[in-house]
Amino acid sequence: MAGTGQTIRTSRPVLSAGIRSFTFHGDAAPALEAVDLQVVPGTLTAVLGPSGSGKSTLGRLLADWLPPEGAGTLEGFLELAGTRLQFRGREDPRINPAEWGRHVGFVPQDPAAVLSTVRSTVAEELAFSLENAAMERPAMKAAVEHSAALLKLTELLDRNPAGLSGGQLRRLAIGCAIISGPEVLIMDEPFASLDSAGAADLALLVEDLVRRGTAVVVLSQVVDAPLLAAETWIVLARGTVTASGPPVELLGQGQLPSGIRSSGSGPAAEPGVHQPAKAPDTVPRAPVLELRGVSFDYRPANRTGRRRRALREATGSDRRGHGVLSGIDLKVRPGEIVAVTGPNAAGKSTLLRHVNGLLRPTAGSVLVHGTDITGAPAGETARSVGLLFQQPRDQLFERTVLREVQFGLDRLFHPGEAAARALAALSAVGLAAAAPRHPAELPASGQRLLALATVLARKPSVLALDEPTVALDGDGLALLDAAVRSAAGEGAAVVLVTHDLDYARATAHRVVTLDGGRLNG
Amino acid sequence: MRLHPLTSLAAAGSTAVVTTAAASWPLSVAVMGAALAVSVRVGTARRLLPAAAVVLLPLGLSLLMVHGLFFPEGRTVLGQWGPARVTMEGLAFAFERAAQLGAVVLALLVFSFSVSVPDLVAALSARGVHGRFAFVLASTLTLLPAIAARVERIRQAQESRGLVIRPGLLHRAAAFRLQAVPLVLSLIEDAGTRTAALESRGFSNPGPRTSYREVPDSGRQRVLRAVLAVSAGAAVAARLWLSRAGG
């Protein structure tokens, strides 16, 4: 297996595709057009593209996670292990998903969606595909142990998959994809939302798989450090390939669109966009937001146990006793941008949910404009505090983008002003042209920006952002940056939590670290 | 001894059928007592009693109201207020029905609160066409808490956007729409991804399957299951035959 780079280069592709076009049912324009690619064993291929460029669609088509006969109309061919399937849009071959899955493993962006929901331990979840292939139990046990060791899941084999943390879930999802030894492994944004330790582990795993002869394909809108080692980059924009070749070539020619971010900071194409943040005017002003000795833990105390548990699962941060806060003091003045960093599951999201009263501190108090918000419904506090969640789709519920931003504005402003504000907020995040579209059909980056617009339109005096870099592509991040700066410029206090220390340093006036439930810095 | 899940299912189901067929209140009361004893013995009584109460109290009250107060067929009148007429026959009917249903409900709940769902799924999956039913059962039980947590998360996200749920039917209906739309949309999207994940892992394979989880079974339990099934069938047949013979 271990060959030199030269022999690998010349070996035949295991998976190749020639997609003339792929159109979803009901769409007028194709989602993919003129995309050709070949995947060679023992190599790493990176498909880079901004949000909405068709990366996930391509990845899912290659892995048969988007069966061409059901989801839309495919014209072109897919070739796997020497078998070429030709698609014309009618009387097409129906792919056998189980057999395809034995050759091509896929790990989607949201690893929780992979879980079968019918297996009660990590070991059984891993074994699911082997059970369905009628493998004998001893062989199955050996395979599970082998994969678990590879993914550092051995300690977790008897745990319930529903209780795993985000990083553990991603490892499990990869394990489920590779346990049957596929020749190709496709991963969609695998490095997103992993902290540095998690990302390093994953990079090692990818290296190891490539060395063993697997063809690894990573779909990403960020040029994460491990992708610099890829043999080939394929750049996608608006559903078509705009450039491909070795990374050195593409970087040298400056062929990456601005939507693609380099790891950790803003748009790759504009490294100078981040001026060192200037502190706001030095005149001491009263803080807009103040946390005084805030402590919190999820001990089921006063309220009913079930509600607490639902809350804990809802915030997702507390799975093994994390998410507790002890004695947090924080003051944010108008115009100030404060970043809270810390490792995954340090309780950052929990802290942010205190800012608008979604969670009540077990001790201490939260003041907005000098008024204690404890006890006020979060819906009322939302007049002055805007919170951008990590997962935008929970926040969106209207049929069109414009209605989404207008929601609730009429109760705050005159009808005319409400409409003007909605449009202004939409153009601030670059979505003015998307006003009549369905929010759920925007790409992930667009959905987050829309959620941001709904917050900005209300002109909150406190802006709280949960992991703003996640799911935003380069252009989106630049828009977000501009919007946040302009909000701060108009006097809003901004608190953002992020695991991305570089981004925090580049954006905020002040960076504090949350670890072990305490704030440092 | 650890019972095979299908053995406990057969025991509970057979008890329920025989009790219904026998339709004799002393037997019903005895079955209720036995079910409670088993539940205390296996340590599920704490969870079982509230669940049983939620089902049986409204049912019992409803029966008491319908038959205790209005039973036109009743002859022995105990008291009368306007149209309401308390009769001996009505009360007896309500009591007998309540006892019979209580016995059936308790017998089945003892099973569902003591069975290990993963074992039950493994036992069903090993048996061909039942695989899909096992999937539906296990997946529902897994999704129930997860979706309840998602409803909570959506509520939080929307409150953060300034949604205040006011009392009143219309406000609540509007709030319901706002919360149900993102819930259903995200659930359908997730189901699509889960389908692809399951399919690529051989969910629809036509061939034989194996099971990673071991569920011990024995010849004696197999015989016991057969006996239980036959006795349930015999009870039904006997009841039908008796009623035919009796006119």
Added chain:
Amino acid sequence: MSSPSLTLPSPAPAAARKRRLLEILGAVAIAGTYIYLVLNQPADITGGPGSASALIALSGFLAGAILLIVAVLPTLPASTVVLIPVALVLNIVLGQFVGSTLVPFYLDAIGTVLIAVLAGPAAGAATGALSSIVWSFFNPTVLPFAAGAALIGCLAGLAARHGMFRRFYLAPVAGFLTGIIGGVVSAPVAAFVFGGTSGVATGAIVSAFRSMGDTLLAAITKQALISDPMDKAIVFTVVAILVYALPGRARLQFPFIRRYRVLAGQAPKQGC
């Protein structure tokens, strides 16, 4: 070991025939039980509990529901099978939410009707029956209503196939009619198996009819005709709101929706 093909063969017609046979058997079992119970009006209903009629109602309806599941479940595409548990949870979760606000209804079929609209009558029937069977894990008293729930799912799917969801105002009408049929079919179960109803509010309505001298079956059927049509009209309306709120791509991934043009091309321009 032979190397299996990367493509699937086209489905065999023999399997379809077997499925059709089981479906018909299930429907016959349910219909036969209902007709027997109504024609014979067993005298022993209030004469003594227990009894043959309860057993006939139970076994006939349950056997029919199980036959339907056995016929339909293995033939459904995986995408529908994966949605069924979601629908069952929606039956419970959404039912609870609405149930806490609109008291006299059950609203426990939102998920079932949603599946029926997205995936067709067979899927709807299986979902309805499975909903009762799985829910009986926590509440065994819903088990006998499996046949009625299957009927609701099937009728909802037929309504969707014949365009009742293409116009927004037709959905509650379809729901109302479905409720009438569903209520009439479920009434014998309540009468013969429970000797009443499982809730206090519905029990009060039954009491009222009994006080006017109705037989138990008549009283419960009348109660069902008061509650069920309104209940299902609300459920169908809720489902129409939900499916029209879905983005086009999410709707059109369902072959049933594409094939029978279940939904209007454009979402209706009304603001609810």
